[in-house]
Amino acid sequence: MYDHIIDKRQVRSAFERAAAGYDQAAILQREVCDRMLSRLEYIKHAPEVILDAGSGTGYGTRKLLVRYPTARMLLAIDVARAMHLRARPPVPWWQQLWTREHKTSYVTGDMEQMPFRDSCVNLVWSNLTLQWCNDIKQTFAEVHRVMQPGGLFMFSTFGPDTLKELRQAFRKSDDYSHVNRFTDMHDIGDVLVHSGFATPVMDMEYITLTYDDVIGVMRDLKAIGAHNVTQGRRRGLTGKAGWQRAASHYEAMRTEGKLPATFEVVYGHAWKPQPRQSVLTSETRRKLGLA
Numbered sequence: 001m002y003d004h005i006i007d008k009r010q011v012r013s014a015f016e017r018a019a020a021g022y023d024q025a026a027i028l029q030r031e032v033c034d035r036m037l038s039r040l041e042y043i044k045h046a047p048e049v050i051l052d053a054g055s056g057t058g059y060g061t062r063k064l065l066v067r068y069p070t071a072r073m074l075l076a077i078d079v080a081r082a083m084h085l086r087a088r089p090p091v092p093w094w095q096q097l098w099t100r101e102h103k104t105s106y107v108t109g110d111m112e113q114m115p116f117r118d119s120c121v122n123l124v125w126s127n128l129t130l131q132w133c134n135d136i137k138q139t140f141a142e143v144h145r146v147m148q149p150g151g152l153f154m155f156s157t158f159g160p161d162t163l164k165e166l167r168q169a170f171r172k173s174d175d176y177s178h179v180n181r182f183t184d185m186h187d188i189g190d191v192l193v194h195s196g197f198a199t200p201v202m203d204m205e206y207i208t209l210t211y212d213d214v215i216g217v218m219r220d221l222k223a224i225g226a227h228n229v230t231q232g233r234r235r236g237l238t239g240k241a242g243w244q245r246a247a248s249h250y251e252a253m254r255t256e257g258k259l260p261a262t263f264e265v266v267y268g269h270a271w272k273p274q275p276r277q278s279v280l281t282s283e284t285r286r287k288l289g290l291a
Contacts, residue, residue, distance in 0.1 A: 006133070008079070015078075015079060015080035015082070016081070016083075017082075018223060018224055019057065019080060019082035020082075020086070021223050022083070023057055023059070024223070025223030028263060032156050032265055033059060034063075036125075036127060036154060036156055036267065037063055039267070040067060040154070043152065043154075045123065046068070046070065047068060047071055047121070047122035048072045048122055049123075050073070050074045050123045050124075051074075051121040052074060052125050053111045053124060053126040053129055053143070054079075054111060054128070054129025055076035055077060055083070055106075056078060056083050057083055057086040058087030061074060061087060064125060065104070071103065073104075073105065074103050074105070075105050075107060077111065078108065079111075081108045087106065088106065111126065111129060111143075112133050112134065113138075118146065119146070120148070121147055122148055122150070123151060123153075123154070124152070124155075125154055125155070126153075126154075126155040127155070127156050128156055128158065129157070130155060130157035136183060137191055137195065140191055140197070141195055143195075144195050144196050144197065144272060149272055150273075151272045152269060152270075153272070154269040155268055156267050156268075157182070157266050158264060158266065159185055159264030159265070160264065161206070162262065163261060163262065165250060165260055165261060165262060166250065169246045169247070170246045170249075185202050185268075188202065188268060192268065192270050196272070197270035197272060200269070201268065201269055203268075204264060204265060205264075205267075208262045209260075210259065210261070211259045212258065214246070214250045214259065
């Protein structure tokens with residue numbers, strides 16, 4: 001599905017390093033999370049066990065606990081242990097007995113191969129994590145596996161136009177891959193159906209952040225761990241001349257005194273259907289000796 005290979009070791013290392021300053025820079029991640037949460041208002045669902053896949057520093061995890069106060073448990077899985085260390089509430093164990101946080105179990109692992117048993121959760125929530133998965137078919141198969149029938153899968157990810165300005169600026173500078181590539185919304189919807197999910201709903205929107213300079217764009221991407229981790233990336237640092245050429249091309253896109261950084265945000269949700277029950281005709285039942 002993806003036309004590049006994500007280096008998972010690089011992903012883990014990037015997010016381990018970014019954990020300490022992640023919350024200060026993750027403005028877009030929180031905004032998308034809030035927009036996803038607002039969509040839950042229109043969906044009738046009361047999950048007992050929730051899985052936050054790609055939980056980061058726990059912003060969405062905490063919001064989900066407030067949204068579903070009767071939930072029995074919330075599983076938070078993230079590839080970077082340092083993210084969990086930031087997410088854990090800094091309160092003594094005895095005080096946690098009177099808070100919602102004691103419902104949360106933090107697991108370090110990969111969304112593409114989750115260490116959970118079959119049919120154990122009612123809601124799988126994933127905010128801006130799918131773009132770090134190599135095989136979206138495998139990922140959706142894993143989500144389908146851990147969900148109970150009647151469960152809801154809600155997610156967001158980035159579409160192909162994400163960081164189009166940065167990609168265009170570097171494309172004019174050299175032939176290396178500098179920006180991760182992302183999957184089209186319609187392709188994601190097709191994989192959902194082929195993975196056994198029912199009534200998928202897909203939509204997207206553009207969110208544009210603005211910056212004073214190119215360094216600001218790169219600083220924010222680094223702060224949230226969003227490095228280019230494809231195997232086609234250039235090894236080592238881009239030379240000074242290359243950076244200057246890319247920055248010059250980016251400057252040509254300045255609008256009203258600001259440099260744009262566009263993010264194509266894709267939203268989706270779907271249900272794991274109840275297993276089909278075959279209906280036997282009276283003739284079939286007679287032949288089987290059931291009538």
